[in-house]
Amino acid sequence: MEQFKGAAKTLYIWTQSALVQASTDKLKEAIGGEVILENINRLTFATYGESTFDLIVVENAQLTDAYDKLLRLLQPNGKLYLATIFGTPEMFQQELKLSGFINVTINKEDGTLTAQKPNYETGSAVKLSFGKHSTQKTTSIWKVNGDGDEELIDEDDLLDEEDKKKPDPESLRVCGTTGKRKACKNCSCGLAEELESEAAQKAKTDTANAKSSCGSCYLGDAFRCSTCPYLGMPAFKPGEKVELAGNLLNDDI
Structure with missing residues (x-):
């Protein structure tokens, strides 16, 4: 002792x-x-x-x-x-x-x-000085180079006016079963009727928007080419207004 x-x-x-x-x-x-x-x-x-x-x-x-x-x-x-x-x-x-x-x-x-016992009280604390480095030294680490010529993208240019438009709520509606804008087999929420209405509206395309490459479309199928938008339809008079079904219209013609 x-x-x-x-x-x-x-x-x-x-x-x-x-x-x-x-x-x-x-x-x-x-x-x-x-x-x-x-x-x-x-x-x-x-x-x-x-x-x-x-x-x-x-x-x-x-x-x-x-x-x-x-x-x-x-x-x-x-x-x-x-x-x-x-x-x-x-x-x-x-x-x-x-x-x-x-x-x-x-x-x-x-x-x-x-x-x-160590030379300090139990539970003692001391503030660490990890951040006592010069600001100049810290910022220089992140610089690509020292010439100052870096071009930054203006964040306002990333979006145009079309991107900022609020979408139509109806276009965001989806089927609770499929999770998509596609009606399920036994749709009862009204989405099926809505999609059918949109399809019918799109199908009412004026023939004035259709272009013919041969000029013989009005004569009937015997005179029409294989890609004619009027295939399967009866002959009509030149200039007569004809409505095409949406699945018959080829936008590339």
């Missing part, structure tokens, strides 16, 4: 009452400071303030979920000394490291174990 000489305030956690007095006297003689006693079974109920002790000595190292509390009770750089270890020292060494202790060492001669 001579390595702890000079500790001003020590917490001694005991398990066997028969050894308390002798152990306390031995501690006071070795370190020369104040020694406070606490039973291991009462440790969880202790109300000591954080960073109270320079040294904590544990008579029995079989503590359950108590290492984090011991860490808080110690002052920064304070020491924890496990006097009696029941089990593998390496197991306790791992537990102490996971609890936040540093410099965890095992004395192979007597099986005791010593650990240290």
